[in-house]
Amino acid sequence: MAKPSVFRKIEIDPVAAQNRLVEGRREAVRIIGAMKEKGVIVELFGSMRKGTPHPNSDIDLLVTDCGALDPAFVMYEIELLSRDIPVDVMILKYVPQRSLACVMESLHEGWIEK
Numbered sequence: 001m002a003k004p005s006v007f008r009k010i011e012i013d014p015v016a017a018q019n020r021l022v023e024g025r026r027e028a029v030r031i032i033g034a035m036k037e038k039g040v041i042v043e044l045f046g047s048m049r050k051g052t053p054h055p056n057s058d059i060d061l062l063v064t065d066c067g068a069l070d071p072a073f074v075m076y077e078i079e080l081l082s083r084d085i086p087v088d089v090m091i092l093k094y095v096p097q098r099s100l101a102c103v104m105e106s107l108h109e110g111w112i113e114k
Contacts, residue, residue, distance in 0.1 A: 024059050032061075
């Protein structure tokens, strides 16, 4: 006899999720704009881009071009710019091959204000 699942469905408050989406996208636009001024190209991906975050979602950012800056410095600068919502930063040339398709697919979904 199979054991019952230990997982249970978590109810997500739609108002809290919508608030996180608005706040997260606002934060992402601010960070992306600040990095663009430094010659760094950053894209939003993941649940914030797709419009499907939960109330605790982070902001997933993909750096596609570091410009003249060192990738580690770019990550450091983005961390300094982040405020209330955690930021997950990936540098495109260092994204593991097994993750690349998922990241790239996410870039073609949803909305981002430029």
